[in-house]
Amino acid sequence: MGLALGDIAIRYGCELHGDPDVVVSRVATLASAGSGSIAFLANPAYRRQLAACRATAVILSAKDADECTTHCLVAANPYAVFARVAQELYPDPVFRAGVHPDAAVGVDCNLSSTCHVAAGAVLGNRVVVGENCYIGPNCVLGDDVRVGRDTQLIANVTLYHKVTLGERCRIHAGTVIGADGFGIAPDEAGWVKVPQIGGVVLGNDVEIGSNCSIDRGAIEDTRLGNGVKLDNMVQIAHNVVIGDHTAIAGQSGVAGSAIVGQRCLIGGSVAISGHIEITDDVSIMGRGSVSKSILTKGVYSSALAVEEAGKWRKIAARVKRLDTMATKLRELENSVKALMGSKGIG
Amino acid sequence: MGLALGDIAIRYGCELHGDPDVVVSRVATLASAGSGSIAFLANPAYRRQLAACRATAVILSAKDADECTTHCLVAANPYAVFARVAQELYPDPVFRAGVHPDAAVGVDCNLSSTCHVAAGAVLGNRVVVGENCYIGPNCVLGDDVRVGRDTQLIANVTLYHKVTLGERCRIHAGTVIGADGFGIAPDEAGWVKVPQIGGVVLGNDVEIGSNCSIDRGAIEDTRLGNGVKLDNMVQIAHNVVIGDHTAIAGQSGVAGSAIVGQRCLIGGSVAISGHIEITDDVSIMGRGSVSKSILTKGVYSSALAVEEAGKWRKIAARVKRLDTMATKLRELENSVKALMGSKGIG
């Protein structure tokens, strides 16, 4: 299978510098590309690889076109065009419709005749699975789960009862959706469990990485909007609401009842406290800690990068004595003020 | 099913302001409650919702009772009373006793006749499962596992060999208990694996969230006391000991051989170093790093909250130059001392 450069240009609105009849059949990085492959340049760090690139074609921005020595497709958004070309060249594998004999399905389920339920999958009662869905090996779906059409659960995914997924979602292996939120009330005897009776509702076009945990709501639902993308090992606590098209990188966590707006970019290892609100179009850089609401869009950060350990030890000790330092500074100011006064300078 | 307010008041020692014969049948939040529902007020942030609340009854503290416009139950601990009422209104679903034909069970097991072993569960040899236990779909239990009565493993849980769970525990999906601790000895050729031959012992009433990892001990056991509660994605390394009723929020980790006392509250994303001890009744706020023993009860923290990224960049650069700043300050002190001396002020 291959794509002609001319067709790509027309389909994705690129300006073609080169031969429209040339065909590409696979994608490659700038550094390793060979004949027949198409590469892209989006991150300026890789621009220096352009000159020696042996790809048949490169998708790039207008500003980089002059340095390209082969056919190129000039795009306003090279990465997005590359993504779509790759989707065409590498279509999802086709699966066979039907329920594998080694799957276990409860009663009163409504499984589309075009969906696939793989070996080892276990479905509870009253489960609804839409057209063209893929329920992978060893997935577990509790009672009353609803999976929208064209959604895929890759393998070993667990959906607790009353979890609802939209259309065209993709849930990676090991992810758990709908476990009890961490609701415990302290009592003289220890902890009393607060039943978690809300559900989880995912919109359309949501992708969840592997080994994520998205808890069900305590009373109302936990909700992820349309087009939300989570990387691996992301924790979404009970009653969190994530707005449309927000993306969250690996190992980040959002604590209970926090509300994250639309189109936010949350870096990796970010910790967002509970019961706060982050408005639309906020970016949090990796390792940031968000403990108060953010009501102004922008980029936020609180990470401290590593230093050589001996040097860092001294810095950390200084941080711990900042209060003393501030006191000394204040005393000095007073002394200097006194000196200046006595000299008639102040 | 419903509960009369009078019965609730008597059962949980509340003072009822209202009609004892009124019945509630479901729980709701203050904001969304309607007729027939019971809500609660514990977090002062939500007090402003009280006036407009349309619940049939609200569980609250004495100090909030005057602002309540409907029936209310005054409790010393509204959240705990709410939890118990919710437990009554939403009892755990009933499961059928028996071993599903699609489960695989090894030899010499002792499974109570009242327990349920679901489809896809795989049990090794000599496994003991107590009365009224629920072993969910696709759970894996290694040889010589012991599960105390009334304990539930929801789905896709893995218990390695020689793991022992107490009574009334609840282990959420994707959690792994008893994997090898990270024991590796450096050697000229790389790493030598240190066999992990200890077990894991959980007390009674332990709840573990989804996708947690609790490693087996290197030589002796890893131990979690009674009433310990873990949120999702918590890592407990080999030979850690967690005291009774300690609660640990999501994505926190406790490194090898650390000892955490009783009734501690560990926030989310906390990192506790190995071979240290935390005494009883210690709270660690979210994102804290604990690298030394804490021998005095209290609240501890080390998180830095996000700032606008440009501002943070400057702050972070200042942090890195704190040593220089301290040096300058010292020089200034000396200069000022000299000046004051020469002026006869000092």
Add this chain to the structure above:
Amino acid sequence: MGLALGDIAIRYGCELHGDPDVVVSRVATLASAGSGSIAFLANPAYRRQLAACRATAVILSAKDADECTTHCLVAANPYAVFARVAQELYPDPVFRAGVHPDAAVGVDCNLSSTCHVAAGAVLGNRVVVGENCYIGPNCVLGDDVRVGRDTQLIANVTLYHKVTLGERCRIHAGTVIGADGFGIAPDEAGWVKVPQIGGVVLGNDVEIGSNCSIDRGAIEDTRLGNGVKLDNMVQIAHNVVIGDHTAIAGQSGVAGSAIVGQRCLIGGSVAISGHIEITDDVSIMGRGSVSKSILTKGVYSSALAVEEAGKWRKIAARVKRLDTMATKLRELENSVKALMGSKGIG
């Protein structure tokens, strides 16, 4: 089964202080050891336990030998010798070769006659499993997976299609290898998925803890070298390369396209940014954030340890005002300079 001290000394090059015919049959900690057991001393924190230790023998360094009151084996590397002795005393359990009738195996697979495929395992098409491998219960292996000889997947492990594992690897439960990398291109409509068509290749003697996520490459492969050791819940993003014998502790993450050298030691909860390079023999202490390349070997850190919360609140506020503090310091310097000038000291 037991080992004579004389045999241990010869086999592992130790100097025996004691009777070569004495036999030990199990390992123990210094504190709990009894007759018939062998313990070790490597961490100086436990040296004080030596005097009262009741082990039959202790493996230790020359400098500790005098304090030992029982048979001892003096070794250059006591922990590594202990590890090898423990391996002998606690051999891996033997498993039966063969495919369990409750496993599901696709077409055109090549499974060694000496390997074991457990109940509930689901293998895709064209899967190759080498000699003496153990594919545990409920593991899922996608199409075209290759598992080298003597490798073990404990339980509930997911290997996506085209993942290749070397020999003598050990993958713990809940780990997912080969899920899609977090490749999404922003677009006016939200996000466009970038197909992840690379694979994952693990070298020989790799051990991966439980609930880890190792993503497949976007175009080329994600690669872990020989002897790499990962603790639990470690995230390895797409196209990361980890050098031979590097060890990474729990809950750490390496973002996309980062390159980590050989023999690095990455502590727990470390966050390594994407597209950077860490050279060989670098240690990152726990909770460190690495956002730039590290090209000089050494030990690096950026963690801040917890303080009592009230004290920390003041420190954190000071950190946020460091810029103001620096400005004041500069003004003071100028004032003092002026004073000294006017006094003719400067």
